Amino acid sequence: MEYNFRDIEKKWQEYWRENQTYRVEVDNTKPKYYVLDMFPYPSGAGLHVGHPLGYIASDIFSRFKRLNGFNVLHPMGYDAYGLPAEQYAIQTGQHPAITTEQNIGRYREQLDKIGFSYDWNREIRTCEPDFYKWTQWAFIKMFSYYYNTKENKALPIESLVDSFSKNGSNGITAACSKEFEFTAAEWNGMSEKEQQQTLMNYRIAYLGDTMVNWCPKLGTVLANDEVTDGVSVRGGYPVEQKLMRQWCLRVSSYADRLLKSLDNLEWSDSIKETQKNWIGRSEGAEMQFKIADSDIEFTIFTTRADTIFGVTFMVLAPESAYVKQVVTAEQQAEVDAYLDSIKHKTERDRQTDKRVTGVFTGSYAINPLTNEKIPVWISDYVLAGYGTGAIMAVPAHDSRDYAFAKHFNLPIIPLIEGCDVSEESFDAKEGKMINSAGNGLDLNGMDVKQAINATKEFIKEKGLGRVKVNFRLRDAIFSRQRYWGEPFPVYYKEGIPYMLDESKLPLLLPEVDSFLPTESGEPPLGHAKNWETEDHFPLELCTMPGFAGSSAYYIRYQDPHNNDALVDQSVNDYWRNVDLYIGGTEHATGHLIYSRFWNKFLFDLGIVCEDEPYKKLVNQGMIQGRSNFVYRIKDTNTFVSYNIRNEYDVTPIHVDVNIVSNDHLDIEAFKAWRPEFHNAEFILEDGKYICGWAVEKMSKSMFNVVNPDVIVEKFGADTLRFYEMFLGPLEQSKPWDTNGIDGVHRFLRKLWGLFYKNGQFLPVDAEPTKEELKSLHKLIKKVTWDIENFSFNTSVAAFMICVNELTQIKCNKKSIFKELVVLLAPFAPHIAEELWHSLSETGSVCDAQWPALNEDHLKEDSVNYAISFNGKTRFNLEIASGTSKEDVEKIALEHENSAKWLEGKTPKKVIVVPNKIVNIVI
RNA sequence: GCCCGGAUGGUGGAAUGGUAGACACACAGGACUUAAAAUCCUGCGAUCAUUGCGAUUGUGCGGGUUCAAGUCCCGCUCCGGGUACCA
Numbered sequence A: 001m002e003y004n005f006r007d008i009e010k011k012w013q014e015y016w017r018e019n020q021t022y023r024v025e026v027d028n029t030k031p032k033y034y035v036l037d038m039f040p041y042p043s044g045a046g047l048h049v050g051h052p053l054g055y056i057a058s059d060i061f062s063r064f065k066r067l068n069g070f071n072v073l074h075p076m077g078y079d080a081y082g083l084p085a086e087q088y089a090i091q092t093g094q095h096p097a098i099t100t101e102q103n104i105g106r107y108r109e110q111l112d113k114i115g116f117s118y119d120w121n122r123e124i125r126t127c128e129p130d131f132y133k134w135t136q137w138a139f140i141k142m143f144s145y146y147y148n149t150k151e152n153k154a155l156p157i158e159s160l161v162d163s164f165s166k167n168g169s170n171g172i173t174a175a176c177s178k179e180f181e182f183t184a185a186e187w188n189g190m191s192e193k194e195q196q197q198t199l200m201n202y203r204i205a206y207l208g209d210t211m212v213n214w215c216p217k218l219g220t221v222l223a224n225d226e227v228t229d230g231v232s233v234r235g236g237y238p239v240e241q242k243l244m245r246q247w248c249l250r251v252s253s254y255a256d257r258l259l260k261s262l263d264n265l266e267w268s269d270s271i272k273e274t275q276k277n278w279i280g281r282s283e284g285a286e287m288q289f290k291i292a293d294s295d296i297e298f299t300i301f302t303t304r305a306d307t308i309f310g311v312t313f314m315v316l317a318p319e320s321a322y323v324k325q326v327v328t329a330e331q332q333a334e335v336d337a338y339l340d341s342i343k344h345k346t347e348r349d350r351q352t353d354k355r356v357t358g359v360f361t362g363s364y365a366i367n368p369l370t371n372e373k374i375p376v377w378i379s380d381y382v383l384a385g386y387g388t389g390a391i392m393a394v395p396a397h398d399s400r401d402y403a404f405a406k407h408f409n410l411p412i413i414p415l416i417e418g419c420d421v422s423e424e425s426f427d428a429k430e431g432k433m434i435n436s437a438g439n440g441l442d443l444n445g446m447d448v449k450q451a452i453n454a455t456k457e458f459i460k461e462k463g464l465g466r467v468k469v470n471f472r473l474r475d476a477i478f479s480r481q482r483y484w485g486e487p488f489p490v491y492y493k494e495g496i497p498y499m500l501d502e503s504k505l506p507l508l509l510p511e512v513d514s515f516l517p518t519e520s521g522e523p524p525l526g527h528a529k530n531w532e533t534e535d536h537f538p539l540e541l542c543t544m545p546g547f548a549g550s551s552a553y554y555i556r557y558q559d560p561h562n563n564d565a566l567v568d569q570s571v572n573d574y575w576r577n578v579d580l581y582i583g584g585t586e587h588a589t590g591h592l593i594y595s596r597f598w599n600k601f602l603f604d605l606g607i608v609c610e611d612e613p614y615k616k617l618v619n620q621g622m623i624q625g626r627s628n629f630v631y632r633i634k635d636t637n638t639f640v641s642y643n644i645r646n647e648y649d650v651t652p653i654h655v656d657v658n659i660v661s662n663d664h665l666d667i668e669a670f671k672a673w674r675p676e677f678h679n680a681e682f683i684l685e686d687g688k689y690i691c692g693w694a695v696e697k698m699s700k701s702m703f704n705v706v707n708p709d710v711i712v713e714k715f716g717a718d719t720l721r722f723y724e725m726f727l728g729p730l731e732q733s734k735p736w737d738t739n740g741i742d743g744v745h746r747f748l749r750k751l752w753g754l755f756y757k758n759g760q761f762l763p764v765d766a767e768p769t770k771e772e773l774k775s776l777h778k779l780i781k782k783v784t785w786d787i788e789n790f791s792f793n794t795s796v797a798a799f800m801i802c803v804n805e806l807t808q809i810k811c812n813k814k815s816i817f818k819e820l821v822v823l824l825a826p827f828a829p830h831i832a833e834e835l836w837h838s839l840s841e842t843g844s845v846c847d848a849q850w851p852a853l854n855e856d857h858l859k860e861d862s863v864n865y866a867i868s869f870n871g872k873t874r875f876n877l878e879i880a881s882g883t884s885k886e887d888v889e890k891i892a893l894e895h896e897n898s899a900k901w902l903e904g905k906t907p908k909k910v911i912v913v914p915n916k917i918v919n920i921v922i
Numbered sequence B: 001g002c003c004c005g006g007a008u009g010g011u012g013g014a015a016u017g018g019u020a021g022a023c024a025c026a027c028a029g030g031a032c033u034u035a036a037a038a039u040c041c042u043g044c045g046a047u048c049a050u051u052g053c054g055a056u057u058g059u060g061c062g063g064g065u066u067c068a069a070g071u072c073c074c075g076c077u078c079c080g081g082g083u084a085c086c087a
Helices: A005-019 A052-067 A083-092 A096-112 A129-143 A157-167 A184-189 A192-200 A251-264 A269-279 A305-310 A322-326 A332-343 A347-352 A399-408 A448-462 A546-550 A569-575 A591-604 A642-647 A667-673 A708-715 A717-726 A738-755 A770-788 A792-808 A814-824 A829-840 A885-894 A896-902
Strands: A032-037 A071-073 A145-148 A153-156 A205-215 A220-222 A240-249 A282-291 A297-302 A313-316 A359-366 A373-378 A390-393 A465-470 A490-493 A496-499 A578-583 A614-619 A623-633 A638-640 A650-655 A681-683 A692-696 A862-869 A872-880 A909-913 A917-921
Touching (some): A032 A569, A052 A071, A052 A578, A083 A096, A129 A205, A129 A546, A129 A591, A145 A157, A153 A157, A153 A591, A251 A269, A269 A591, A282 A448, A297 A322, A297 A465, A305 A448, A313 A322, A322 A359, A332 A359, A332 A373, A591 A614, A638 A642, A708 A717, A708 A738, A738 A792, A738 A829, A814 A829, A862 A896, A872 A885, A872 A896, A885 A909, A885 A917
Parallel strands (some): A032 A071, A032 A578, A578 A614, A862 A917
Antiparallel strands (some): A145 A153, A205 A220, A282 A297, A282 A465, A359 A373, A490 A496, A623 A692
């Protein structure tokens, strides 16, 4: 009986399906373990061989945990809303729901072939009403809550209203967009509209005027992480800045908590670091500066309060609200011209253009510590969105201020002893202060850190400013002018937004006859008929962004069919949060921040019992493509083989890797590949055409895409699973090279050969030998350690070694094989099931127990010591195991070979490393 | 610019500070076969030696710590990823 993987895999996949082998339910008698993959967006291209890498790793881990007695939740679903399906709809008119459905079908087919242990009863799709009902529900909650900065949690907006009606804005501690001051009487005197507008300032989901990344080509707003280098991630279209009224989520109110609880997570340092930088906490001070000869005062933020004596000018962001106030009549024209030039620059230009630009406002501010008049400038190197949009410039100690000062010939005052600012600024926070005394503050002689604190104390005391912590993290813009997304559960009454009643959810996505914006420039939902409430109030026309549906999906998997709640509380008490989350690093600043925010919000509401969604995160590396090239001699249709290409003037051309095997070109297939190669001629070496190769991104245009179905068809799913792990460390990027797969496939056939030979079933019931047990327990030890440490690639090697050993010693003991098969089951479940069945004839290997390690079996009779002289190994020595260090030393020194290396000298020192090495220092 | 990774044979990659190159691929030689495929065996960092044993050198570069460094420390070079006027 041959290893017929096709039949075996088909048989067991059917068996698992029919027996619902991987179905899980809450089971309080067993410990839970939740393993989650980042769910895919089902693109039209289907899966390539790189996509399942993480899924295979998580599947191995899930199966391992299951065999260790855990009740494992391992679900899968689809992030089904998104731009590509909508773009496709615009081009072809096909409804995105249809495209999405088709793509999901294709994904499922591909996934099924690989033998994953998902509980498909729990499948979710973000575009299904049953699912997005809860996305809309969460949005309503966010609208109905504000963030209390004192209690550090979200609280119902009613408690804020209550406080306003009793005490006005006095004493409230709420995260907000803008500080307002009003009395109770003023509040109670406000109209409904005014009150709603005021409350909007505090809601966690709020409508706000914000500068957004507007992509005219896509007709929508994009989040910062959906834009790179000034173009959209999807499609690569230019993006510009525009002020728009948009739904936003007050993610910034959670900045501190998002930062602090990072410490409790088992995430890689690099991704934690990325999130830390993204959140960007900086401690500093806000200070007020007066404009000379006027009542105008403005606030700046600085982390270097100590440099106040070196402030030689001030700078406002072009968009700053202060600009209007401070520009003098004489300067108005020049300022307008400057602002105009900025407006015509795209965000991209502003980012790439490092030239110094700016304009003088005509006004002067007073430095409160020197009483000097310093000019106020406008420049686009100051950002409106960070701090207060205004800075005090200290050219001596800030490189940007320095460049500005040099360009406009502004004075530079060094404040640190011995620093040289003739060529560049001195930005380091170290050294002794000089030139820093006046108006009651004397920093001279202090080091920088002391000076910062002293200045903060001083400005606090004198009422010049206050200590302030700033975050880089901005609120998330939550509106998209698109069709294929969750509709907002929002209607407008006299221009004021109100939430639908929860009982009206889900608010279904309406049908439209065009997926383009309306003629009046409204989003596609503007085409929908009867898009209004029963009382004929218009509904919101925007939809939610891609990250809406993926922010709380992990919770829904726990209780996917619950119609009354996002998740039942007792169910959530059991499954809690994700123990292991596997996915790519590209979500570090998007999904993984939003999801943490969303979860913390639900935690504040008592909906979920854990403050963090994903306990342990593993980031799988990218699988790159390995492209092949042929070399065409210029202006001919003749192709020259790789090693002799330099004798000609050639152009390398990508060739489909599927017609190249082991870098040998299949010439006939090449001729048939494309019409223009039909009459191609070849200059061969040794009768073969050898292709060149390079590692590149796996993509259609490089012709290096390898499809998992093709591999499964040719070698089987178990081989694919093993080989993906064998390629290299999970977290590392590595190229896919189909060539190496033979080795893994051969191993599985060899394993099969332990059980079947010439139609004979070999295993027998008999006591295993010591040698057999040793080989097995070496494997148990290695594989257990490897899986727990995500070092799957080295386990594959361990399996190969073990099978080789067992083959060599002609092992045929059922007891050994049974345990071997269980160890194998997480990696290669199909062949493991088949072999398990041949050994026991009952049940599934999934119900087996992970074998326990018996260290006794690993004990050696003797140990091979490497005997070194001055660190150099000279010979090896077998010494009985258990020999004491002293005796090992004695035996080593007395050995006949030692005399030769000692050359009659007495050793100075002897180091014995147990079971390993004896080093003799002469 | 800043932050984080990485650099080991022809290739992918192994190595709790302890015999570097596990395990595979590729390649070369051999066995079986009419032949091919499949399978099995042998060799495979470099240099020198070779009748066998071997010797020297070797983990991007330069230093250091140590009896012992791919691994730890200091200083570079190159490559990959992230991020960027964040005051």
